[in-house]
Amino acid sequence: MIKLDLIEFADYIRPKEIVDEILKQNPNIKIPIPLSEIAKNIGIVDIDYRPLGNLEGALVANEYKTEGVILINNSKEAGTKERQRFTLGHEIGHFMIPRHGHKMSCSISDMSTTNKDEKIEIEANDFASKILMPDQLFCKGSLFDNPSIENIKKLAVIYGVSFAACSNKYITNHHEPLAMVFYKNKKFRYFKKSKDFPFYFSFECKKGTQLPLDSLANNLNDFSDENISLDYTDASVWISKTNGFLLPDEIIEEVYIQKNGYSVVLLKFEEEIEEIENY
Incomplete structure (x- = not known):
């Protein structure tokens, strides 16, 4: 009470x-x-x-x-x-x-x-x-510490919020270098990234821009609702400038197909991000 x-x-x-x-x-x-x-x-x-x-x-x-x-x-x-x-x-x-x-x-x-x-x-x-x-409750535990679409979905149910609201909170508060791109019919809408995601995207972040041509998000043609697909992609497909950090060879794309053409892709790295010496 x-x-x-x-x-x-x-x-x-x-x-x-x-x-x-x-x-x-x-x-x-x-x-x-x-x-x-x-x-x-x-x-x-x-x-x-x-x-x-x-x-x-x-x-x-x-x-x-x-x-x-x-x-x-x-x-x-x-x-x-x-x-x-x-x-x-x-x-x-x-x-x-x-x-x-x-x-x-x-x-x-x-x-x-x-x-x-x-x-x-x-x-x-x-x-x-x-x-x-609340940060004190949301930003801890295994569901928060292990970034994945499935864990974000579970947290959204637990806290009684939409997937979009939960994603925004999750990404912007996370301690790992993460980014999430929101799109519709393979056209960019907006993105969120964690404070430790140091890179610049390879495409113009303007509403309506086509997603990177060689990305999983752009080439996935399974539009079943609630479908989640994951693949390793050449990091340069998504990233153009590294801003003083070494870009890992691969980036993990986790694509979540929602309804009516709306989708998101969670971008994360398996390798640790390292700074470029004397940058």
């Missing part, structure tokens, strides 16, 4: 600080994180699931954000329960981060923005990711 002393949050303004305090006050919190209980404890009197047109979610609170209501789009077009959970986390973030407004309407583009000018929406997304997949 969640219990929160709201006075302890008075000086916190950043998503990480707020999430850390929630976990500090609830050291035995259960997974998946009970967002509805958290919402109730901070003053959210109702979570209303209803069709919202082009909106993913909304927050309607009083001026001082001591009480409020959250609306979540539950239409067929709005997607899965996991997506709705992320939206709920996002709106709780708006409520708990002091500088955010007391009336917020969030569209699909707000929920996926990387535009630095939209700092409020980025902070709410960051809060949602951190509360749904």
